[in-house]
Each structure stands twice: as structure tokens, then as C-alpha cells.
Amino acid sequence: MFSVYFLAVTSLQNEDCQTMFGEQRSTLLARYAHGTQQALVNARFLKSLNIGTLQAYIFYLVNELHLTVSCP
DSSP, rough: OOHHHHHHHTTTTHHHHHHHSOOOOHHHHHHHHHHHHHHHHHHTTTTOOOHHHHHHHOOOOOOHHHHHHOOO
């Protein structure tokens, strides 16, 4: 779930985050990135054969790439 939240927040502007969640976009991104990382570790994603775990990992990687390349 955290990876989906992470993706969703990435698609929002800071003003939208303030309106919907009452928090800065950067705060939400950090929270959901950390939650995704922790969930992946707990799922032992490097050894997992679960498709949902793989999807969460791909969502995380795509999101991190997007944030690294295009966001200030």
C-alpha cells in the first residue's frame, strides 16, 4: 500500500497535498518512501516470488527515478 501512496503523492502538487492532507508534499514523500522501503524489507523482496512484492518494488524504483530526474 505504501508504494501506491508514494506514487499518488508524487503526482500531486504541494498545494494539493496541503489541501487534501494538511501536510507538505516533501513530508508525505519522505513518509511514504520510508514506509515502502520498510515494507519491502519486511517482505524480503530480494528473495520473494510474490508478484505483489515485485510490483511494489517496481513502483518504488520508478517513483524514485522520477523524483531524482524531474523534481526540484
